[in-house]
Amino acid sequence: MNSADELAVVAHAGMLEDQAGIPGYLLPDPEQPRPLGPYSCSFCGLGDSGFLESKTEAAVALAESITCGRGVLRTTLLGSLAELEASVHEGGRIAVATAVPLTSPGGVITGELQIQSKRRPITLREIDRKSAEDGGLISQSFLPYKGAVSISDSAVKRTAPTSGCVKLKLSMMRQRAAFPIHVAPSILDRAKGERRSISYQDAITRFADLVLAHRRPHGRTLIYACGQVDYFTVFAFQEVFRLLGVRNLAGNAEHCLNAGAVHNEMLTGQEGPFLTVAQGLEGANRFYLLNGWNGFITHPPAFHAILKRSDLDAYLVEVMVTESAKALAEKLGPERVLLVRPRSDPHLALAVAHEILSAYAEAVDNRFVEFFSDVATFQGFVELARSPRFAPERVAERIAPEPVYVERILKGIRMIAFKLTRPGTVPINIPSVGLSQTSGAVAHCLWGSVLAILGKFGLRADGSPAGGTCGCQARSMQRPRCRACRGGALWAASRLTTRRKPRTGWGCPRTPMKWPAGTAREPRWTTRIRRRIHLSFLFASEHSLSPT
Amino acid sequence: MASALPTKHRMLLVDDEPDIHTVTRLSLKGLRYRGCPLEFLSASTGSEAVQVMKANPDVAVILLDVVMETTSAGLDACRAIREELGNRFVRILLRTGQPGVAPERQAITQFDIDGYLPKAELTADRLYAAVRTAIKAWEELIELDRHRRYLTAIHECVASLRPFEPIEETLQRILDTAVAICPTNLALLHLETFDKSADARKYFLFVSTEPDTVRAEAAATELAARIARNPGVQSLRSAGNIEEGFLELLILHRELGHGWIYLAGVSPDELVLKLLPMLAAHAANALYSAVAQAMLAAREGPIYDMMPI
Numbered sequence: 001m002n003s004a005d006e007l008a009v010v011a012h013a014g015m016l017e018d019q020a021g022i023p024g025y026l027l028p029d030p031e032q033p034r035p036l037g038p039y040s041c042s043f044c045g046l047g048d049s050g051f052l053e054s055k056t057e058a059a060v061a062l063a064e065s066i067t068c069g070r071g072v073l074r075t076t077l078l079g080s081l082a083e084l085e086a087s088v089h090e091g092g093r094i095a096v097a098t099a100v101p102l103t104s105p106g107g108v109i110t111g112e113l114q115i116q117s118k119r120r121p122i123t124l125r126e127i128d129r130k131s132a133e134d135g136g137l138i139s140q141s142f143l144p145y146k147g148a149v150s151i152s153d154s155a156v157k158r159t160a161p162t163s164g165c166v167k168l169k170l171s172m173m174r175q176r177a178a179f180p181i182h183v184a185p186s187i188l189d190r191a192k193g194e195r196r197s198i199s200y201q202d203a204i205t206r207f208a209d210l211v212l213a214h215r216r217p218h219g220r221t222l223i224y225a226c227g228q229v230d231y232f233t234v235f236a237f238q239e240v241f242r243l244l245g246v247r248n249l250a251g252n253a254e255h256c257l258n259a260g261a262v263h264n265e266m267l268t269g270q271e272g273p274f275l276t277v278a279q280g281l282e283g284a285n286r287f288y289l290l291n292g293w294n295g296f297i298t299h300p301p302a303f304h305a306i307l308k309r310s311d312l313d314a315y316l317v318e319v320m321v322t323e324s325a326k327a328l329a330e331k332l333g334p335e336r337v338l339l340v341r342p343r344s345d346p347h348l349a350l351a352v353a354h355e356i357l358s359a360y361a362e363a364v365d366n367r368f369v370e371f372f373s374d375v376a377t378f379q380g381f382v383e384l385a386r387s388p389r390f391a392p393e394r395v396a397e398r399i400a401p402e403p404v405y406v407e408r409i410l411k412g413i414r415m416i417a418f419k420l421t422r423p424g425t426v427p428i429n430i431p432s433v434g435l436s437q438t439s440g441a442v443a444h445c446l447w448g449s450v451l452a453i454l455g456k457f458g459l460r461a462d463g464s465p466a467g468g469t470c471g472c473q474a475r476s477m478q479r480p481r482c483r484a485c486r487g488g489a490l491w492a493a494s495r496l497t498t499r500r501k502p503r504t505g506w507g508c509p510r511t512p513m514k515w516p517a518g519t520a521r522e523p524r525w526t527t528r529i530r531r532r533i534h535l536s537f538l539f540a541s542e543h544s545l546s547p548t
Numbered sequence: 549m550a551s552a553l554p555t556k557h558r559m560l561l562v563d564d565e566p567d568i569h570t571v572t573r574l575s576l577k578g579l580r581y582r583g584c585p586l587e588f589l590s591a592s593t594g595s596e597a598v599q600v601m602k603a604n605p606d607v608a609v610i611l612l613d614v615v616m617e618t619t620s621a622g623l624d625a626c627r628a629i630r631e632e633l634g635n636r637f638v639r640i641l642l643r644t645g646q647p648g649v650a651p652e653r654q655a656i657t658q659f660d661i662d663g664y665l666p667k668a669e670l671t672a673d674r675l676y677a678a679v680r681t682a683i684k685a686w687e688e689l690i691e692l693d694r695h696r697r698y699l700t701a702i703h704e705c706v707a708s709l710r711p712f713e714p715i716e717e718t719l720q721r722i723l724d725t726a727v728a729i730c731p732t733n734l735a736l737l738h739l740e741t742f743d744k745s746a747d748a749r750k751y752f753l754f755v756s757t758e759p760d761t762v763r764a765e766a767a768a769t770e771l772a773a774r775i776a777r778n779p780g781v782q783s784l785r786s787a788g789n790i791e792e793g794f795l796e797l798l799i800l801h802r803e804l805g806h807g808w809i810y811l812a813g814v815s816p817d818e819l820v821l822k823l824l825p826m827l828a829a830h831a832a833n834a835l836y837s838a839v840a841q842a843m844l845a846a847r848e849g850p851i852y853d854m855m856p857i
Contacts, residue, residue, distance in 0.1 A: 059765060062720055062755065077634075092759040100605045108731040110701075110724070123724050125731055125757050137603060145727060147755035148765055149716045155747040169803075174742050 050159035050168065056152035066092060066122075066144060067115055073122075075111030077102060086113060094124060094142045101129070102140055109142070208240045215244075243342065275428065280470030281305045285424045288314035289416070289447055291345060292432035296323035302430075307331055315416055317345050319401075338412045344399035348413065349446035351395035353385035355417035356450065363421035365455025372452075381449055420454060427451050427467040557581060557683050558606060560589045562597040562622065563613040563643070572611060575672040581683045594621030598628045607638050608686040609679055612661075614644040626659045637689045639682035641665055691819070698729040698823050706830040711837035715739075718838055719753050722831040723809065729827070730794070730820045732811040733757045734764075736772055739798060739807030741839045743846070751807070775810055787825055789815070796828045800836045807835075 066088050073086035073096050085097040094113070096102065103109050103126050113122045124142035131137050159168065185203035186195045198206070280286075281302060288306060293316070295303030306312065307327060316328050317338045325337045340348055356363060369378050388394065396410040420427050429447040448469055451457045456467030559576070561569050569590055579586055589604060591597040593616050601607060610629070614622035622642065629635050641663035642655055652664040662685065663678050705725035709718050723737045737753040754768035774791055787796045794814050798807040809828065816824060 059752075061761070062753070065761075099603055106731055108728050110728055123728065123755075125727075125733070127757070132603075143757035143759065145724070145755040145757060146759075146761060146764065147720075147723070147753060148761075148768075149720065149751065149753045151716065152750045152752075153747070154750070169742065174748050 050156040052154055052172070053157055054152065054154040057150060059148040059150040062147040062149060063120070065146070066094075066113065066120075069115045071113060071115035073111055073113050075102060075109050088113075088115060092144055092146070093127070094144060095139050096142065097139045099137050101137060102126070105129070204240060207237075208244065211240060211244060275465050275468045275470045277302060277470065279465045280428045280430065283426065283464065284311065285426050286311075286313070287419050287425045287427045288312075289427060289429045290314060290316040290324070290328070291429060291447060292318060293430045294322040294324045294432065295430065296327055303327075313419065315412060317348060335408050335411065338409050339401055339405050340399045340409065341401050346446050347390065347395050347399050348409070349450055350385050350390040351392045351413045352417050352420070353381070353446075353450045353453070354390040354395075355392055355413055356421060356453065357382060357386055360417065360421040364453050368455035368457075369453065378453070381453075420450065420456070425456075425467075426465055427456055428465075429469045431469065556584050556587045557608045557686075558587045558589060558604060559679065560591060560597060560600055560604075560607045560610045562591045562594070562610060562616070562625065564592045564616040565613075566592075568613070572675070575675050576679055579676060579680060581680060581687070593617045594625035597625045598633070601629050601633055601635060601638065605633065605635055605638075609682045610638055610640045611643050611679070612640055614642060615646050623655070623659055626661060630660045637686060637693065639663070639686045641678055641682055643667060643670065695819060698819065701725050701728045702823060702827050702830065705827070706834070709831070709834035711834065711841040713838070715741075715835065715838050715842070716751060716753070718834060719751055722827065723753055723755055725827055726796075726809050726811060726824065727755060729823055730811050730814055730816050732793070732814045734767060734771065734812040736768055736775070736810040736812075737807065738772060738810075739805060739835065741800070741805035742803065743843055771810070771812060775808070787821070787828070794824070796824045798828055798832050798835065800832050800839060804836060804839050
């Protein structure tokens with residue numbers, strides 16, 4: 001039996017060939033100016049985006065044109081300065097009287113041309129020479145080099161959720177990768193036999209169309225992807241599958257995430273401060289914020305370890321009733337599953353921040369903010385979270401998929417804020433991959449910011465976790481640490497506006513910790529601070545939040 | 549680009565005896581160096597020799613008699629060629645039938661000659677060997693001089709690059725130097741720089757011998773587009789042939805910027821193939837400094853926090 005008769009098969013997209021460099025088809029078409037407007041990072045879960053703005057100056061001539069006339073050419077001839085009669089003709093041709101060749105045929109000379117009193121440096125290329133009947137040279141003709149320079153500036157404005165991750169630079173061709181990579185999705189133009197790049201959004205749309213076109217109305221869908229599934233593809237899969245309600249194991253491809261994570265680390269030199277799986281799953285007082293994580297399917301060992309806890313305290317934010325949602329509802333009750341509209345989870349996180357800042361302002365850890373964060377971004381985050389549109393009541397109404405869930409979401413927001421602010425609580429955020437990828441803001445980044453304002457991000461001085469993001473989205477338990485994500489976008493390059501230099505030695509077991517002079521007490525927490533890495537508060541700008 | 553070396557070697561025979569001209573031509577008829585034949589020029593007096601040299605400074609070898617219109621006509625011609633015409637390259641072989649007039653040691657010491665061939669002792673084989681050796685030496689001198697001139701051009705360019713000057717001026721100097729050592733009718737320079745926030749600035753320069761500025765710009769833009777589309781450009785790790793021309797990469801730092809110099813329609817010889825990367829390396833260093841300087845100038849905070857390294 002021909003399996004193709006039974007199975008809907010998407011045509012093979014073509015192999016992505018190994019690259020010795022970034023191929024031309026991934027480069028912006030020089031004949032068409034790079035389109036301005038929104039750009040999204042094609043690499044990973046942060047989903048950085050920004051708006052490209054551009055300005056091009058008209059070409060400016062490198063030198064004034066030469067006027068016709070007779071004059072003098074000064075140049076070096078056989079090691080000494082020579083002054084030679086020169087006449088400039090229409091079209092710029094310059095005839096120089098000389099019995100000795102100033103250059104080999106077609107060669108270039110440099111010198112100074114003086115017409116009347118005006119002198120100018122000049123570079124000339126020989127185009128012709130005249131000889132007398134006896135073969136003696138009479139003159140050489142030259143053409144001057146003329147040229148122009150044009151300068152174009154382009155800026156990426158309003159980047160979010162971070163202030164400009166290096167991967168956004170890579171994906172926008174604004175930085176060369178350390179080694180060849182496919183920096184953008186591409187499709188094979190079968191008619192021309194060439195590849196051409198497409199946008200991240202286009203790639204997802206095309207993939208979704210393909211899945212829909214091949215999906216049977218009431219049947220199950222099997223997606224089998226083989227070969228070198230790249231990092232982008234993992235996220236594209238997740239996004240499409242999630243939106244279409246397709247169960248999948250694509251995220252279980254440990255190879256993809258790990259390879260992608262290592263890949264990114266090699267490319268960018270960044271390293272994310274993640275809680276290990278063990279730190280996330282073991283220990284007392286854990287409070288789990290499961291954000292779109294269907295761990296029942298994608299990471300059964302971690303999910304069941306969590307579910308088996310006798311002191312389990314968790315909320316799951318989801319856009320549909322997943323296996324994990326059912327399991328958690330069965331264990332803790334349906335109110336622990338917060339069903340929200342797609343891409344609205346950042347709003348939920350900001351509503352929790354709003355509640356904390358309004359009802360538990362004393363819980364804000366100002367010392368953490370002062371010493372480990374970029375105060376300017378923190379203030380921006382606070383300003384945004386405090387705005388009336390993120391009041392829990394309004395958010396609950398806005399993000400509830402059906403009116404019946406409004407009350408549950410409102411209670412959830414308040415309860416999460418309450419639990420987070422309890423001194424002993426160790427919040428563990430486990431995000432999914434894929435959710436919110438196209439909206440620019442990634443919820444687990446915002447959750448990271450919520451934890452950070454409480455000082456519950458990273459490790460305490462004794463090495464125990466204060467809270468944070470646990471990278472077990474879809475990974476094997478054997479790996480102690482996931483580096484696929486970068487710590488919820490909290491870790492960004494230090495900003496110029498930062499008043500203090502980062503405390504580079506703190507939290508590193510090899511470096512004795514020094515507390516600033518005048519500090520009254522020992523820190524009760526610490527975290528990993530790396531060279532030139534500083535905590536930058538994430539706040540979703542208007543464009544990065546979905547218009548939910 | 550073709551080598552600066554000639555495809556035939558010119559030799560000037562200077563003697564007042566016509567038979568000597570004939571015999572010499574016969575003796576050297578089959579001489580070839582690097583596969584290139586000899587071309588003979590003739591003069592029968594010292595002053596005529598000087599005139600021929602004035603019109604043909606690319607003569608490689610002179611076989612110069614001493615006693616012609618005067619007893620020192622050959623020596624006088626030698627002095628004029630070296631000092632008045634300033635030709636330091638031509639190899640002068642003194643050929644005399646009267647060694648007493650210009651003894652070998654004295655002639656070599658006082659006059660800048662490169663060989664002494666007494667006619668009485670001169671066999672066809674010895675003449676052949678002497679001329680061939682002289683041509684070889686002349687070629688090496690020419691090549692050394694070209695090397696010196698190109699290195700001087702690069703040195704002068706590098707010495708003139710200042711990180712605090714506008715980058716476009718730096719780029720123009722680099723491009724001018726590139727065409728000076730590798731002549732072409734169209735040369736392009738593309739540079740894209742980045743700052744910490746992924747803002748980018750793109751510089752595009754061209755120089756052309758096309759008199760019509762509009763056509764020159766159109767040709768340069770079209771060529772730049774073809775190069776940018778060429779997958780080979782991004783694959784290049786070093787210089788290489790692209791689109792019937794030669795492309796040299798300018799690698800500043802992957803976070804700071806990158807670019808290329810393109811020389812249309814050239815195929816650089818061995819010397820230029822060595823010198824263009826040298827120019828590019830110096831240019832990249834200077835541009836790195838210039839771009840970093842611009843970033844430092846724009847800084848608002850501590851310097852070392854901001855340096856992308």
